[in-house]
Amino acid sequence: MAEYDVIVIGGGINGLTCAAYLGKAGLKTMLLEARGECGAHCDTTETNIPGFLHNLHTTWLVTAMSPAMAELELEQFGLELCTTDVIYAKTFRDRKNALICNNPFDTMQNWEKLSPRDAGVIRLATETFLPRIMDLIDVFHRYMFTAPKLQTLDDLDAIYTPFFKQIGMDATFKQIYEMNGFETMNRMFESEHIKTLLQSLSWISGLSPIHPKVGSSGTALLGPLTGPVVPVHLCKGGGHSLTHALVKAATAYGVKILPCCPVQTILMENGKAAGVRLSDHAVYSGETFTARTVVSNVTVVPTFIKMIGEDHIGTEMAARIKAFSYEEQNLIGVYYALSSQPRFASADFDEGIQRSCMGYFGGENSFEMETYARNLVNRTIHDKAIGNWFIPTLADPSQAPEGCHTSFVWFDVPPTPGKWKSETVDGFMDWRRIKERVADMITDTYEQYAPGFKNLILDRTIYSPLDMYRNNPSAIKGNWAGGSVIPEQFFENRPVPGVTVNGASRTFLPNLYLSNSIHPFGSSNLASGYIAACEVATDMGVRDQIWWNEKACMWLLANAARIPTNLGVRRAS
C-alpha cells in the first residue's frame, strides 16, 4: 500500500495548484518543496531596504483568467488583486507613448493620437469580440486549460479569419499562425509605436515575436484582444501573495506541504513511478515516501535525467530530453527602491503613462525589436537596454514605505552570453562578473526615458540568470517558463514529442505526470497545474466533483468591476 495517493514534487505555483485541486478532490496528497518558501518563481522579498518589497519573478498576473480563482477559492485564502487603469505603457525616444488601458475607449483615444487607422483596428476588435465573448472564452478555455488539440486551431480560425479579412490582412488565421510576430504586426498595423507595443507585450508574456506560431499567438491572436479585455493584475502584497493563497488553500484542502525537502530520486517499480527519495540535504534526510501517482513540477530535464535516470528511459529518449532548450525566456532584473515616482519624458504626450504600473522602453521600431531578438538567439547581449519596467506601487502602495515606490526592469538576455558590445563574455558563470555593468546600462537607459530617475534611487538589487538558477535549480539557466517557448517546444510539441502521451501531463512512464514544462508553459494562469490536476483526477477516478466545472475567465467577468484600481496613484492636486 502506498503512503500517499499523490506526491507532487515542487511547490511552485503550478505544483501548488495541482496539489490543492487533488487535495480538494479527496486524494491524500503530499507536496515536497526544495526551497524554504514555496513559489520559487512567485517570490516577493525585501532584498535591499526593508519595507520595499521586490517581486523577483511573477509580478503581473493572469491568474484572474484561471478557473482556479473560483474553484480553489483563492480570494477566501487571502488573494487580493489590484491594478491600474492604464495597464501597459510603451514609451519612446520621440517622447510619445502607446498605452493599453482597462477601458478600451481609453486605449483607442491614445492610439488615435498615434494612428487613427490603427485605433480603428482596435475599435473593430472590440466591436467584434466583445459580443462573442462567450465563444471566445470557450475556445480559450480549451486552448489554455486542456491538452493541445489541432481542432482548437480550427475553432480559432473560425473566429479570427473573418476579423482578419475585415481589417484587410488578407490571410486566414492558419496562415497568420505560421508567421512570426513581426510579420503579423506589419500586416495588422501601420504605426511602429503600436506594432512594437504589441510585440513587446507578446514577448514579455513569454511569446517571443521572432518565432512563427509562438510570435503570432502573442501578437495576432492575443494582441487584438487587449482592446476589449486585459486580464492582467497585480497582487496585493506582491506576487508572493499568490503563493501564500495557494499554500493556504492546499493546506486547508488537506495537502501536507514539506519545505526544505528536495527530491533526489523518483522511485520506479516495474517501470512505473512509485514514490520518491529525498536528498541527503533534506530536512528528512534521505527518506523515501511511496505514492500511487507522482507529479513532477520540476522541469522536464531534471525530472527525467536527474530524478529518474537514463536507465529507466533509454538512451534515445534521454538524448531527446537533454536537447530540450532553456536558452530563451531568461532575464536579468534590476530592482530599485525609489524615493518617489519617476516621471517619463513621454508623459506630456499622454499623462496616462504616469498611471501605469508597467510598461516597456527601448525597441523603437520593429527592426530594432527584431535585431534584439536575433541577438538573443546568437548569444549576444543587446547593446542597448530594452525591457519591461514596472512600478508595482502604483497599483499597490503597500509594497513600499509611504510616499516611496518600487520599480524594476527586466531585460531579456541570453543566459550563456558569448558577446556584449565589443566584449567577449564567457557564458553562464560570467554573469557574476558582468552583472553590475549590465545593470548600469539598464539604469542609464531608464534615466533617458525618465529624466531624473537616478536621483530617486535609494538602493538597487541585481538578479541575473545565474542568480535565478541558484534560486531555483529546476529553472535551468534561470529560465522562467519551464523551458523556452519556441516552435519546437510549443503547443502540440511541448515539452518534447513523446514525453507526454494521451494528454498534456501524462508521461510515457506510467503513474508519472508533469505540471511544469508542459502546455502552455509556466505562467500565473496556473494552466499547467490545472491540466495536470484534471488528468490525474481523471485517472484516479475523482474528476467528477460538483465544484470543478468552471471555465477560464468566468471569475474575471463576474468580478472585474470590484478589483481596486490606482490605489497608489497620487491624485493631481
Next chain:
Amino acid sequence: MNNKQFDVAIIGAGHNGLICGAYLARTGLSVVILEARHETGGGLETLEFAGHKYNLHAIYHMMAEIMPPYHDFNLKARGVKYIFPEVQTAYFNKDRAPLLLYRDPEKTAKFIAAHFTDKDGERYRRMYNDFSAYFEKCLLPFTYVPAMGALDMITALENGSDETGRKFNAITELTPTEIIDLYEFSDPLKACFLNLFTMWGISNFDGVGFLFPLYFNRMTNAALCAGGSHRLSSALHKTFLQAGGVILDQAEVIRVSTTGEKADGVILKDGREIKAKAVVSTVDPQQTFLTFFDKDRISPDLTESAQKWEWEKQVFFGAHIALSQAPRYIGTERYPDANRALISFFNIDSTEAILNHADAIEAGRLPEQPIGHATCTSIFDPIQAPEGLHTGRWECLVPFDADWDRIKDAYAQKCLDTWKSFAPNLDPIDVYAYPPTYIEKKFKNMVRGSIKQGSYKILQMGAFRPNQYCSQTWTPVNNFYVCGASVYPGGLIIAGPGYVGANVIAEDFGVQKTWEEPECVKQARQNGFIRET
C-alpha cells in the same frame, strides 16, 4: 471576515503570537492573528536570495527542542529539525591557540586542560555542572510559568527540597564577572565566557546576572534550525492554520477597540474592524499602551511605565554573504575542529576590552575595530546555500545612531576585512549589509534596532517586564493581554511569553488544555520552586 467575531485576536505573528495562537486554537477557540508585514514569523526570518538562505535576525535557537511547543505541536513531523553542532564556539586570537567550546563539556574541559591549564579544565567542569543544574532545575522551568515576584522566587528557592535552589540563590545577586570570578577564571577564558552574555547587547549587569548561567548553558548548546530559522515559524504558522486559526497579513493594527472597561476587538489601518472576546498584544509596550488605546483608557501609571520603556543601546549590525567556499581559519592545521565551530569569535581575550567596547557603544560611539562573530550555516546544513557554495553571516554590536545609509557598505567591508584576517580564503560573491536601521524599518516593534523588544535592565526584567501590572500576561484592561518579548520572561527565540500567555488565556476562557505542563515545571513544583496554582 470584517464582521466576524473571534474568541481571541492576537496582534503580531512573531513566534510568540503564533505559539499563543496555536495553543488556543487547539483548544477549540476561534483565533485570528493580525500581522502588519507581508510575512509571518517576526525575527524568525530567512531571506532566500539566489539560493542562499540568510537568517537576518534569529539564528541560534537557545531552547530548540526543549521549548514546550516543539513537543506539544510535534514540530519534528512538521519539518523542524534542529542541528546541534558538536563544536559550538571557536575563539580565535592570532597570538595563541583558539579556544573551542564543545557541546560535550568533558571534551571542552579536556581541550582547556590541554591548551590552557589543567586547573582551568577542572574549573570548567565545575562551572558547567553548576550552571546546568541552575538551568535545568530553576531557569528553564521559570521560563514557562508566569512571572514570580523576586522575593517570592528567592523564598521558594531557599525553602525548596533541592539544594540547587539555595546554591542558585547565592549567585543571583552577583554580576556575570563576579560569577566567573567565583570559579577563579582569568583572561582570556574569563573574557570568552563573559562574551556569551554580552554578545546579546547586555552590559548593565545590575540585577540580571542570574541570567548568565542560562546564557552560558544555552550558548554551549545552541542549535540551528535546518533550512533556516523561518522553518520554525512556518511550522508554527501551519500548526495554527490546521487548528482552524486565521491569519491576516498586511493587517496592521492601529487601535484596540473597547466597550466600557473591556477590550472587544481591534481596528486595522485599512479601516477594517475585528471583534474578539479577548485581545492579545505581542508587540512592545509603547505601541501597545500609547498608541492602541486612548490615553484616558489607560491608567497614568501604565502610561508612564510605557513612556519610560527603554530600548537596547547596543544593537546588531549584520553582513550576510554568499561565499564560494567555507571559511578556513588560520592556524587551524593543529586544530581542525576549529573550522567546524557554529560560531567563530575574533579578538576576544580581555574582559576589560569587552566591557570598554560595550561602554563605548552605550555612549553612542561606533567601534573603529568591530568585535563580532561569524557563522557559516551551510557547513552544517548544506541546503542553506546553492550546491557547492556557502552562506555566511557576520554580526557585531554597534550603536543605533550612525549615518547607516551612507556607511553601511563600508562598515560591512571593515567587518569582512576583520573576518578575512582570520579566514584568508573568504571570497564574498555577494554582500548584504544589514544595519540596525533596517531592523527598525522592517519591524515596528524592534524600535531602535531592538534585539529583545526592550533592554534587559533590572526594572524591565522578571515581574517588572514590561511593568509590575502586566508581567503575568494579564493587564489592567479587562480582556486584554500581553505576551510578546517585552513581557516576562523576555526576548530571543525562547517561546516563553507566548506559551505562558496561552496558558493564562486558556484558563481564563475555562477551556480544556490539550497539552500538559512540561516535565521541568512539574519537577520544579515538586521541588517547591514554583507554587501550585
